[in-house]
Amino acid sequence: MNDPRTVAAQVRMRLPTLTPLEAKVAEHILAQKDIDASMSLRDVAVGSGVSDAMVVKVAKKLGFAGFREFRQGLMDYYRSDTAGLYSEISPQDTAGQIIQKVFRTSMQALEETFAILDLEAFERAADYLHRAKQRDFYGVGGSAQIARDVAHKFLRIGLRVSVFDDAHMMMMSAALLGPEDVAVVFSHSGKTTAVLEPLELARKNGARTIAVTNYDDSPTARIADLVLCSTAQNSPLLGENATARIAQLNILDALFVATAQRDRKAAEANMERTMRAVASKRKP
CATH class of the missing domain: 3.40.50.10490 (Glucose-6-phosphate isomerase like protein; domain 1)
Structure with missing residues (x-):
């Protein structure tokens, strides 16, 4: 996965192939937008409520050699401009903010699809x-x-x-x-x-x-x-x-x-x- 833009997309595309527990682990890791090299396998396992072995298994099922490669891939992805395009829509958003978020979310989908x-x-x-x-x-x-x-x-x-x-x-x-x-x-x-x-x-x-x-x-x-x-x-x-x-x-x-x-x-x-x-x- 040389292109950082493909990392999150590859994870999302493979989620339906995982068991419910495996998908929970993958979604937990994907949600760690502040992930860095200090986040250990044990940290992720505890946060997901599973064993270290389960985290490694999920990483491999998602196409990575192991947890470290998965972690590095997400670090690269979240540093990319593409990752920054997405923002959740909140009840307090103004019309201008809603338009911006909807447009930027579509732009992210186009970038990752390409x-x-x-x-x-x-x-x-x-x-x-x-x-x-x-x-x-x-x-x-x-x-x-x-x-x-x-x-x-x-x-x-x-x-x-x-x-x-x-x-x-x-x-x-x-x-x-x-x-x-x-x-x-x-x-x-x-x-x-x-x-x-x-x-x-x-x-x-x-x-x-x-x-x-x-x-x-x-x-x-x-x-x-x-x-x-x-x-x-x-x-x-x-x-x-x-x-x-x-x-x-x-x-x-x-x-x-x-x-x-x-x-x-x-x-x-x-x-x-x-x-x-x-x-x-x-x-x-």
């Missing part, structure tokens, strides 16, 4: 979408809104996308996909059964599959051919999903541009045509 994004997977995803005969997007709730936003952008450059947010329709769509097609699943948790089942069916039928999620070890991520991960810090009031959606929208905006560049001439020509088609809908 740091962890798998560029190879991103490139392959653009290739899949450019070459596909059929592109079907699956999502429910807020994730469906992201899917619709992306589908709108692709239509502007002449790449047709079908968006499904109904469990039955998703299964019917997946049943008809084949090796020349792509299924993209949007799921913040990566555990939504409504999209997991069509994802499995689409892949079984030979379609390329892409997951857009906040957790790279979620059931959705384990099934998909490619995973594009966002990350966001949880907030008692904002929640995690709202901020993560900002990061996911930016990932997909970049993916739209990368896909368009596969045939920029055609993309620009189609964009001109679609813009002319709606021009009459705007008042002069």
